[in-house]
Each structure stands twice: as structure tokens, then as C-alpha cells.
């Protein structure tokens with residue numbers, strides 16, 4: 001499970017990221033790397049700056065300073081939708097499914113490059129659009145199958161449980177055909193049986209070639225899934241290493257157990 005020494009190249013490299021909110025230094029000179037094909041973990045006590053780091057990587061919040069290279073290109077100046085088009089998508093700590101739409105429609109909204117969005121193409125290319133819609137539908141159903149939600153396709157997203165919403169969020173991320181998915185606490189508020197299912201599915205998507213960066217408080221999830229783990233505390237990098245190294249790292253133990 002752990003990467004060999006001849007590691008593949010990094011897919012994401014962020015360096016020197018800083019973000020303050022008023023007087024609060026949420027992220028201070030943070031760095032992170034995600035190797036292509038890995039499941040990388042990001043952990044740290046509450047308020048460590050993990051979600052803010054995700055927001056900086058995906059430019060949902062503009063960094064005060066710092067550089068983000070994704071797939072060999074600087075992306076820190078691109079708007080979030082363009083970053084998603086480059087192949088970096090994220091999910092949210094609180095799942096953001098549109099509850100009054102069906103599960104399938106939530107998936108279709110997440111599809112990239114919809115020809116039908118452009119007015120002139122609606123006028124002149126109905127056949128192209130119909131074909132594209134059919135392809136998106138088929139793809140959405142295949143992904144819903146892979147997240148275990150195919151039988152819920154026509155249900156309102158609002159009727160899903162917390163865990164099922166997390167799966168829908170991951171499904172929506174997969175719909176964008178990304179290279180890297182950032183998952184913010186995929187196991188939070190999810191019942192234990194569904195946590196195992198989410199983990200199994202992450203492993204199988206990873207085996208199919210998807211790279212993940214995962215924030216998670218559930219250490220069993222982090223330890224069983226991740227090749228490498230980065231630790232933050234008080235906005236800064238504290239340590240990084242294999243799950244085994246991190247588990248017995250004195251600074252990490254101190255940050256979690258208190259000084």
C-alpha cells in the first residue's frame with residue numbers, strides 16, 4: 001500500500017501558502033505534496049487550518065501568499081471553475097447537494113463542458129446536445145452505481161442520509177472527470193457501516209487511477225487508506241510521513257494530546 005522509493009511525480013505541489021482572517025493566521029507558510037496515484041491524508045486538531053488549506057488549493061479563498069502547481073502548471077491565479085476543469089475538484093465538509101433536485105440531476109449539474117449551456121449551440125446543435133446529454137446520463141448512472149446510489153437516482157437529494165450525501169458529493173466530484181479529488185471529512189457524521197463502504201469505494205477508485213487528498217478525523221480511516229499523511233497544527237506544517245511514522249511522531253502526539 002505504501003509508495004515505493006521510485007515514487008511517481010507529484011500531481012500537486014503547494015508551497016508557502018498563507019492566509020489570515022483579520023488577526024487569525026489560519027494558514028502560515030504551509031506546504032503539501034500529493035503524489036500521482038496516491039491517497040494522501042491531511043490531519044490536525046480542530047482549527048488547524050485544514051479546510052482553509054483546501055480552500056486555498058482550489059482558490060475558493062485567495063491565498064495572501066504562496067504557490068500551487070497542479071499537474072505541472074501554476075493554478076493559484078485561476079478561478080475555482082477553471083481549476084476544476086484542469087482536473088482538481090473538491091468536496092465540502094458539509095455536503096452541498098441541492099436537496100430539491102433529484103440525485104441524478106445533482107450529478108448532471110456537476111458534468112463538465114455542457115454544450116447545451118451555450119445559447120447559439122442550443123439553437124443550432126440540438127442533436128449534438130441530445131447526444132451529449134445521453135452520454136452524461138449514462139456516465140452519471142454508472143458513477144451512481146459505483147457509489148451505491150443507483151437505486152436512489154430519482155429520489156430527492158434531500159431524502160438521503162448524511163452518509164449517502166457524502167457519497168453523492170464524491171459522485172459529483174467524479175462526474176467532473178478529475179485527476180485529483182480533495183475530500184473534506186468524508187466519514188464525518190456517517191454511520192460506521194457506511195464509513196467502511198465509503199473507504200472500500202475510495203480504494204477501488206484509487207485502484208482505477210484516481211488520486212485523493214483526504215482530510216479526516218477518523219484515524220482508522222486515515223491509517224487504512226493513506227500512503228502518506230501530512231499533519232497541520234495552528235496553521236503550520238507539523239510533520240509528514242507514512243501513517244506508521246505519523247502515528248508515533250512525538251510532535252503529532254503532543255498536538256493531539258495537548259502540551
Ligand SMILES: Nc1ncnc2c1ncn2[C@@H]1O[C@H](COP(=O)(O)OP(=O)(O)O)[C@@H](O)[C@H]1O
Nearest residue numbers: 021024026044045046047048049050051052053
Ligand atoms: N472565513 C473565515 N473567517 C474567519 N476565520 C476563519 C474563516 N475560516 C476559517 N477561519 C479560522 O481559521 C482557523 C482554521 O480553520 P479551518 O481551516 O476551518 O480549520 P480545520 O479545518 O483544520 O478545523 C480557525 O481558527 C478558524 O476559526
Ligand SMILES: [Mg+2]
Nearest residue numbers: 050051052093
Ligand atoms: Mg475543517
